[in-house]
Amino acid sequence: MNTMRYDHRAVEAKWRQVWEERGYHEPDLDAAARPYYNLMMFPYPSAEGLHVGNVYAFTGADIHGRYKRMCGYDVFEPMGFDAFGIHSENYAIKIGDHPRTLIRRNVRNFRENQLKRIGARFDWAHQVNTTEPEYYRWTQWVFIRMFEQGLAYRKKAAVNWCPSCMTVLADEQVIADRCERCDALVTQRELDQWFFRITDYAERLHQNLDTIDWSEITKTAQRNWINRSEGALLRFQIDGRDDYLEVFTTRPDTIFGATYMVMAPEHPLVDELTASDRRDEVAAYRAQVRETTQEERVAEDRPKTGVDIGAHCVNPATGERIPIWIADYVLWGYGTGAIMAVPAHDERDFAFATTFGLPIREVISPDGESHELEAAYIGPGVMINSPPFDGTPSAEGMSKVTQHLAERGLGEPHIEYRLRDWCISRQRYWGPPIPMIHCKQCGPVPVPEEQLPVLLPDLENFAPDDSGRPPLARAEEWVNVPCPQCGAPARRDADVSDNFLCSAFYFLRYPSVGMDHVAWDPERTRRWLPVDMYIGGNEHACLHLMYTRFLTMALYDAGLVPFEEPFRKFRAHGLLAKDGAKMSKSKGNVVNPDELLDSMGADTLRLYLMFCGPFQQGGDWRDEGIAGMRRFVERLFNLVMEGEIVDTPVEGDLERVMHAAIRKVGEDLDGLRYNTAIAATMELSNAIRDSGVAQREAVETLLKLVAPLAPFVTEELWHALGHEGTIHDGPWPEYDPAKLVADTVDIPIQVKGKLRGTVTVPTGASEQEVLEAARSIPAVATQLEGKEIRKVIFLPGKLMNIVV
RNA sequence: GCCGAAGUGGCGGAAUCGGCAGACGCGGCGGACUCAAAAUCCGUUGAGGGCAACCUCGUGUGGGUUCAAGUCCCACCUUCGGCACCA
Numbered sequence: 001m002n003t004m005r006y007d008h009r010a011v012e013a014k015w016r017q018v019w020e021e022r023g024y025h026e027p028d029l030d031a032a033a034r035p036y037y038n039l040m041m042f043p044y045p046s047a048e049g050l051h052v053g054n055v056y057a058f059t060g061a062d063i064h065g066r067y068k069r070m071c072g073y074d075v076f077e078p079m080g081f082d083a084f085g086i087h088s089e090n091y092a093i094k095i096g097d098h099p100r101t102l103i104r105r106n107v108r109n110f111r112e113n114q115l116k117r118i119g120a121r122f123d124w125a126h127q128v129n130t131t132e133p134e135y136y137r138w139t140q141w142v143f144i145r146m147f148e149q150g151l152a153y154r155k156k157a158a159v160n161w162c163p164s165c166m167t168v169l170a171d172e173q174v175i176a177d178r179c180e181r182c183d184a185l186v187t188q189r190e191l192d193q194w195f196f197r198i199t200d201y202a203e204r205l206h207q208n209l210d211t212i213d214w215s216e217i218t219k220t221a222q223r224n225w226i227n228r229s230e231g232a233l234l235r236f237q238i239d240g241r242d243d244y245l246e247v248f249t250t251r252p253d254t255i256f257g258a259t260y261m262v263m264a265p266e267h268p269l270v271d272e273l274t275a276s277d278r279r280d281e282v283a284a285y286r287a288q289v290r291e292t293t294q295e296e297r298v299a300e301d302r303p304k305t306g307v308d309i310g311a312h313c314v315n316p317a318t319g320e321r322i323p324i325w326i327a328d329y330v331l332w333g334y335g336t337g338a339i340m341a342v343p344a345h346d347e348r349d350f351a352f353a354t355t356f357g358l359p360i361r362e363v364i365s366p367d368g369e370s371h372e373l374e375a376a377y378i379g380p381g382v383m384i385n386s387p388p389f390d391g392t393p394s395a396e397g398m399s400k401v402t403q404h405l406a407e408r409g410l411g412e413p414h415i416e417y418r419l420r421d422w423c424i425s426r427q428r429y430w431g432p433p434i435p436m437i438h439c440k441q442c443g444p445v446p447v448p449e450e451q452l453p454v455l456l457p458d459l460e461n462f463a464p465d466d467s468g469r470p471p472l473a474r475a476e477e478w479v480n481v482p483c484p485q486c487g488a489p490a491r492r493d494a495d496v497s498d499n500f501l502c503s504a505f506y507f508l509r510y511p512s513v514g515m516d517h518v519a520w521d522p523e524r525t526r527r528w529l530p531v532d533m534y535i536g537g538n539e540h541a542c543l544h545l546m547y548t549r550f551l552t553m554a555l556y557d558a559g560l561v562p563f564e565e566p567f568r569k570f571r572a573h574g575l576l577a578k579d580g581a582k583m584s585k586s587k588g589n590v591v592n593p594d595e596l597l598d599s600m601g602a603d604t605l606r607l608y609l610m611f612c613g614p615f616q617q618g619g620d621w622r623d624e625g626i627a628g629m630r631r632f633v634e635r636l637f638n639l640v641m642e643g644e645i646v647d648t649p650v651e652g653d654l655e656r657v658m659h660a661a662i663r664k665v666g667e668d669l670d671g672l673r674y675n676t677a678i679a680a681t682m683e684l685s686n687a688i689r690d691s692g693v694a695q696r697e698a699v700e701t702l703l704k705l706v707a708p709l710a711p712f713v714t715e716e717l718w719h720a721l722g723h724e725g726t727i728h729d730g731p732w733p734e735y736d737p738a739k740l741v742a743d744t745v746d747i748p749i750q751v752k753g754k755l756r757g758t759v760t761v762p763t764g765a766s767e768q769e770v771l772e773a774a775r776s777i778p779a780v781a782t783q784l785e786g787k788e789i790r791k792v793i794f795l796p797g798k799l800m801n802i803v804v
Numbered sequence: 805g806c807c808g809a810a811g812u813g814g815c816g817g818a819a820u821c822g823g824c825a826g827a828c829g830c831g832g833c834g835g836a837c838u839c840a841a842a843a844u845c846c847g848u849u850g851a852g853g854g855c856a857a858c859c860u861c862g863u864g865u866g867g868g869u870u871c872a873a874g875u876c877c878c879a880c881c882u883u884c885g886g887c888a889c890c891a
Binding site: 176216217220221223224225227229231247248249250251262302304327328329330331333334335338339340341342346347348349351416417418538539541542575579580608611612613614617619620621622624625626627628629631632667675676678679680681682683686746747748749750752753754755758778779782790791792793795798799801802803 | 805806807808809810815816817818819820823824827828829830831844857858859870871872873885886887888889890891
């Protein structure tokens with residue numbers, strides 16, 4: 001063995017202890033001068049332990065925090081546990097344990113054996129655990145605030161029911177009609193549930209996206225989910241009645257082509273409007289639709305079905321009587337649950353009209369002429385067959401038609417959103433009880449604040465059943481309480497709330513952890529919030545991140561927080577794959593972080609994870625690659641520990657490379673481009689090696705550049721070089737732009753755009769000088785022989801292109 | 805179907821503004837050290853051709869703009885992610 005072996009175990013243990021004892025990772029929350037709140041999505045402490053995907057995300061976020069610290073900020077980087085939920089409840093049932101014991105064990109394992117080893121600067125004095133009463137008391141407090149603001153309401157509605165999880169799901173938890181957790185086909189059930197009025201905030205949630213500094217990919221997903229669409233509400237008088245059938249359309253300009261109407265089968269007016277001779281047929285169709293699973297209903301290329309109910313509307317534009325149908329391609333729950341069908345200009349209406357032989361009338365024409373339509377024309381054009389609007393461009397027609405109808409009280413402009421209210425109730429055990437009491441006289445009454453938290457009772461049997469009746473309803477002595485308002489016998493709400501409520505405000509709680517009189521201290525909140533940087537996975541774009549923005553806005557409106565957007569910056573990290581494929585237990589291609597922390601050490605693991613690809617795009621893990629990173633760490637170690645450190649000034653090429661590295665690494669860390677930052681530190685390391693000596697200035701600069709990426713070994717070496725304190729408090733090295741310029745420069749010479757050689761000339765050489773030098777290159781001379789130079793493109797210091 | 809991201813050596817991936825394609829690393833090959841191997845260090849490594857100086861080709865495909873295109877424009881193919889009968 002000719003080199004000293006770097007003992008990562010001893011070094012990591014030593015510095016972990018020193019950092020903890022000296023409180024390096026605990027900023028003064030009441031007095032910090034340059035507060036920087038560096039947040040990452042807290043994990044779910046599963047029994048399997050920390051996933052390498054978590055390590056990937058946390059490392060990327062931690063590097064950002066460490067870099068900011070070295071740049072002079074007081075960085076607050078808390079960590080916690082999102083530990084309520086079906087996952088651990090199911091697991092507890094499976095192994096016959098109680099979720100509370102299970103979670104305490106898992107949290108301990110996560111924190112002590114895993115999170116504390118990855119080298120992150122977590123402030124453990126401010127940990128949260130959503131399942132502890134001191135936390136969920138505030139979850140309940142938040143619920144009551146929402147109730148007081150009129151943003152929590154109860155409604156009996158068809159909700160998504162997962163027959164396997166035996167609970168309801170929010171719309172956001174249903175992916176292509178399947179439960180996002182267990183993949184079971186979701187059915188619909190009529191249940192009384194609590195909802196939060198997120199739809200009241202649809203416009204703000206949409207509008208603010210233009211003003212916040214978030215990953216574009218995340219904003220796009222949110223825009224998509226909110227699905228704002230501008231159009232009009234139009235009223236069609238029902239033939240023979242005084243009332244109207246209201247529809248939402250984004251194409252009021254096509255109203256002259258509305259040749260029939262379609263209502264959703266679930267529409268309540270269907271009963272009233274159906275002609276007596278159609279009742280049997282309508283009832284049969286509605287029954288059939290009820291039986292149809294959502295999956296079948298949206299299956300591709302499914303032929304259109306529907307029934308003419310024998311009633312008519314008057315088209316307010318043409319005065320025609322047009323038939324009303326019901327069909328399952330019109331959804332109850334979007335818009336008004338009824339549409340005006342314009343087969344000429346809507347693909348779905350076209351398919352339906354073709355199937356049932358309904359008239360198709362062209363009213364928008366790209367060229368102003370009439371055509372035989374083979375398919376719906378959905379593009380722009382001019383209005384035809386639409387007196388008195390003929391010739392009007394369709395874009396203009398939209399507002400003109402709406403205005404025309406509005407004048408007669410038959411419509412108005414309207415913006416519709418796809419976003420629907422957030423269903424909060426869950427018929428499960430392992431969650432925060434909903435702090436409400438149902439009284440026959442007073443209705444739903446909040447639990448008085450001094451009685452919070454409503455403790456989750458210990459149940460022997462907490463398994464759910466298919467009745468829709470929650471497990472807590474079985475705890476009779478817990479459920480039966482007097483009404484806080486009138487004292488009459490009443491019952492607690494026995495549902496628990498959606499876990500996403502727990503995680504929708506945890507970032508507000510972190511700075512105030514330990515204060516049991518207040519959810520979040522106003523002074524600390526003002527100092528530390530909104531969050532400066534939030535890093536997490538984009539899979540939460542429509543769930544956690546949307547709910548959190550909504551809740552923050554609602555709290556802002558209630559005067560409870562002084563800002564309406566919770567996160568100044570959000571960056572979505574990519575996914576870590578392995579050998580080109582997504583990691584999954586079933587494929588058996590998961591990377592075990594514990595083993596690697598043991599065998600390679602935290603620094604090597606951190607560096608290699610970040611080296612696998614651009615952090616915001618994800619990376620591809622290869623087992624063979626990590627050895628190279630370990631070699632890099634050992635080279636750093638040997639650079640300091642093996643040779644002699646020389647105090648001569650750094651000059652010449654090495655000085656230039658060093659300043660270039662300072663610039664490059666700083667810029668890359670700023671942009672979360674950790675893979676190229678690491679490459680740049682390797683280049684500097686290679687340049688020091690090639691220089692033949694280890695000069696103090698160069699070595700110390702290198703250590704500082706590597707410090708946020710590999711905190712342990714750099715701290716060790718920093719002290720080995722005789723320093724006190726910690727390398728991690730900075731300052732970050734500065735570069736001198738003047739030092740980036742070399743005395744001579746290599747200029748590529750192209751002939752007709754093709755590279756033929758390179759000349760080395762003094763920096764600032766003129767076009768003439770470069771051209772002279774270029775002629776002396778054999779390859780260039782050959783190319784120029786017997787030809788006339790037509791033009792010379794010269795970029796001083798960069799390139800010359802000779803055109804012949 | 806719509807929206808978004810991306811296609812570059814054997815592999816992961818680099819390449820501010822249109823200006824030397826392949827940084828950095830893995831793997832491979834050759835060498836040093838060693839009895840030998842491992843480890844380490846040094847050299848080399850896009851493909852094809854040539855004794856050589858050099859030449860030709862090359863960033864998913866086909867066109868185009870330009871002195872110059874991985875980068876810009878048009879058309880298309882493939883992969884991944886999101887939404888999806890949302891009127």
